[in-house]
Amino acid sequence: MNSAYSNRIGSEAIQIIGRDGKPAVRRPVMVRQLAGSVLFGCAGFEAVPLVNGELEGEENVYAEARVRKMLDLFNFVTLPFYWGRFEPERGKPDTARLLKTAKWLRERGCAVKGHPLCWHTVTAPWLLELSDGEILEAQLERIRRDVTGFAGVIDIWDVINEAVIMPVFDRYDNGITRICKQEGRAGLVKQVFAEAKRANPGALLLINDFDMSEDYAALIGELLEAGVPIGAIGLQSHMHQGCWSRERTEQALSRFERFGLPLHFTEVNLVSGELMPEHVVDLNDYEPDVWPSTPEGEARQAEEAAEFYKLLFRCPLVEAITYWDFSDGGWLNAPAGLMTKDARVKPAYDALYQLIKNEWRTPDLRVMTDENGYAEITGFRGRYTAEFDGGGMEFTIG
16 A cells, blocks of 8 residues: 555554354455445535436436446535525525435435525525524524534534635625624624534534635634534635645645544546636636636546545545535536536546545455454444455455
């Protein structure tokens, strides 16, 4: 195994007990890795209409092909809970469609995350009809309802998204910015996390942001000191203007490693066409009608995706990496997918497949137990199965 990933490798001594209840001495055992310790995922929004039977003809055929390839590669899917789309009319949330999709994904071995519970963008328009106090209560009620209602199916949540900019956001009026101004960043974050924790005490709760500056780090430090139950730190990396350099990536890792919490790279984007112009400050200001993928761009995307993932995988605190647009034409209409809309696989998909499914996975092993029925297994951390004499057992290398 590659020594560059030594911090991802461990050993476990397992004892094999035969059918007679005694240690199986000097017997062959076949060992196979079931899952790694890192969640590799993507935004799975396109699974929703597919699972709910809303597509027809060629569109359905392409969607089936894309989702099949998605599940071949990834074991972690993010589903959309943007309040303005999930509940555009108060009291009529899109629960049934999302719950059906989440269960479908879970049945196929995927962990599922909901994104996001609180965000000032794409939020419910009807909040503006309420007073600030009513907006806050509606936000907390939304968290109670959805985190409770999806518990056991979705147990990972981006609780609040982009809190650093939230109270000063001025592109348009919205209810969440209003209450963030009233409660303050830390004040609002404390309340939404507390509500999510009460609703599902066992859930993994994330704070998520695109701001990689010390402002975000300072907010996290303040929240942790106040006892806010942040389970993981979400770091966005939309790279429409070019892949982060090694220095920038390592700087981000260093800035947030100091908290000792799991790091989730929640929104990784790399374009396979022309890069967005550098003069664009807010990425939302650039959304051309046509933004094609190119052969040169696809080669660059594959190389950069592999190098970026390798940098992240070397960091022991990185426990999840989510590629944001699985197919082209998602956010900003960008050619940032791993597949095209007509289900052509790009080189970046193959590059990530080679890493995730081959290089970062322990090959099947045949080992012999010792005189006490023990076998020591060395491999990438994660879940394994050991098969022997028609029986088997699962174990973890932690």
